[in-house]
Amino acid sequence: xxxxxxxxxxxxxxxxxxxxxxxxxxxxxxxxxxxxxxxxxxxxxxxxxxxxxxxxxxxxxxxxxxxxxxxxxxxxxxxxxxxxxxxxxxxxxxxxxxxxxxxxxxxxxxxxx
Amino acid sequence: xxxxxxxxxxxxxxxxxxxxxxxxxxxxxxxxxxxxxxxxxxxxxxxxxxxxxxxxxxxxxxxxxxxxxxxxxxxxxxxxxxxxxxxxxxxxxxxxxxxxxxxxxxxxxxxxxx
Numbered sequence: 648x649x650x651x652x653x654x655x656x657x658x659x660x661x662x663x664x665x666x667x668x669x670x671x672x673x674x675x676x677x678x679x680x681x682x683x684x685x686x687x688x689x690x691x692x693x694x695x696x697x698x699x700x701x702x703x704x705x706x707x708x709x710x711x712x713x714x715x716x717x718x719x720x721x722x723x724x725x726x727x728x729x730x731x732x733x734x735x736x737x738x739x740x741x742x743x744x745x746x747x748x749x750x751x752x753x754x755x756x757x758x759x760x
Numbered sequence: 761x762x763x764x765x766x767x768x769x770x771x772x773x774x775x776x777x778x779x780x781x782x783x784x785x786x787x788x789x790x791x792x793x794x795x796x797x798x799x800x801x802x803x804x805x806x807x808x809x810x811x812x813x814x815x816x817x818x819x820x821x822x823x824x825x826x827x828x829x830x831x832x833x834x835x836x837x838x839x840x841x842x843x844x845x846x847x848x849x850x851x852x853x854x855x856x857x858x859x860x861x862x863x864x865x866x867x868x869x870x871x872x873x874x
Contacts, residue, residue: 677859688848688868690803695862733802739859746791746857747816750802 649674649738653751660724660758668719668754670734678737679710680748681719685730693719693732724758731755762787764853764866772872773841781836781869785853791815792834793852793863794826803850809834810857841873 650673660666670679681693694701694708696717701708705724710717721728735748765784773779785792791810795803805818809828820826823841828834838845848870852863 678861678863680862682865688870690850690865690868692862692864697859735803737858740857745810745815746793746808746854746861746863747805747818748793748795748803748852748863749805752802 649676649736649749651734651736651749651751653732653734653754655754656752657755658757660756662725662758662760664724664758665720665722666724666756668721668732668734668756670717670719670736670751672715672717672734672736674738675715676712676736677739678746678748679717680735681708681717682733682735683728683730684733684753690733721756724756726758726760729756729758764851764864766849766851766866766869768869769867770870770872772874774874775841775843777841777873779838779841779871781838781849781851781871783834783836783851783853783866785832785834785851786864789853789855789864790832791854791857791861792828792832793854794820794834794836795850795852795865797848797850797868799847806836808857815857838871843873846871846873 698712731753793808794806797803806820808816854861
């Protein structure tokens with residue numbers, strides 16, 4: 648299946664700092680989503696972004712599908728931003744893997760006050 | 761807005777017992793996915809259903825089975841539970857499959873096998 652690599656694996660920040668998380672994928676994709684998994688385990692949708700750029704408050708994301716990567720930007724980080732950030736992709740429809748999401752291993756973000 | 765509802769939130773079972781996890785998708789969503797997330801791991805795809813038919817199958821053990829009912833809710837049945845089945849189980853739903861569909865996840869069921 649498609650390979651998804653996220654970097655960095657761990658990130659420690661002071662409150663107020665900015666950060667960039669990266670997701671590389673090994674094949675073309677139909678779907679790319681960013682999730683935040685909070686300390687209680689809940690997976691929260693951040694962006695659905697198979698291509699282009701989107702912004703939502705302090706978060707923004709860019710996917711360059713032709714170069715097979717996506718970036719998640721977090722500005723003015725807060726302690727509530729702590730948790731694991733996952734990138735997940737779906738390859739093009741090939742009959743047998745419709746809609747299945749392949750996850751990266753995540754970036755563990757810790758924001759200190 | 762209504763979200764994906766999973767029940768129960770927490771479940772403790774003994775080895776060799778059975779467990780049933782339930783998932784209620786977002787209203788009008790016709791596709792349900794199940795994922796398993798072990799401790800410190802990323803979620804792994806188990807199985808999916810579209811319009812009540814199995815549409816895709818991942819690394820789901822033979823001891824597990826699932827179905828989607830006429831009201832689109834889904835159940836994951838797990839038998840002969842093993843210690844290694846302890847994990848967070850997510851259900852996700854979407855409207856349609858493939859290109860252009862965004863999956864939304866439930867809060868998960870944390871299964872502990874003792």
